[in-house]
Amino acid sequence: MTTVLIADDQPLQRLGFRMLLESQDDMTVLGEAGNGAEAVRLAARHRPDVVLMDVRMPGMDGIEATRRILAAGERTRVLVLTTFDLDEYAYAGLRAGASGFLVKDALPEELLSGIRAVASGDAVVAPGLTRRLLDAYVRHLPAPAAEATADTTEPAVLDARLAPLTEREREVLTVIGKGLTNTEIAERLHLAESTVKTHVSRILAKTGARDRVQAVILAYDTGLVKADRP
Structure with missing residues (x-):
């Protein structure tokens, strides 16, 4: 079972992600965070396999939250969500230690396969796209x-x-x-x-x-x- 923490400041976005993930037999959502600081706290408490991290949130953004979660040294991996596929935030997220990124309008199957890939230790950014980024x-x-x-x-x-x-x-x-x-x-x-x-x-x-x-x-x-x- 892959455990996921959802971090996004939009309640409807979090609800949509939760409904999609919980429709899968091999995934469960451990919690939701509306900002980066809350994501850091919940990640430390629940130690999820994957944090689905929006980068643009009030207060502590997803980049700093990613950095702090990964600095804790747990097994948790971070999958960054961005608005555009060549976004400076996506690059900053990768430098902060995220295992990859997806655009927010990705197809449901792309999001699910991305989470599974990150949970298994793979990266979600194709090599060619990584180079462009x-x-x-x-x-x-x-x-x-x-x-x-x-x-x-x-x-x-x-x-x-x-x-x-x-x-x-x-x-x-x-x-x-x-x-x-x-x-x-x-x-x-x-x-x-x-x-x-x-x-x-x-x-x-x-x-x-x-x-x-x-x-x-x-x-x-x-x-x-x-x-x-x-």
């Missing part, structure tokens, strides 16, 4: 510290977060950051797809990334992948 907003961030080092051709190796990775794992992380799927990585690096999956699992374990989305963000943050900046 990061390219759109990472350019507005300060350049990673490693990027400022001009006297080396491999600045990312200097980042402590990459130190546990082998050279091959850094190579795989780089192409993950470029939005390639496992099949595409296998073709690009001339590896078996099962080998790629093993590398991805080891990268997540060694870096502490929660899922593939967080691995993509790590690739940007450490300078392995760079977005075009204005």
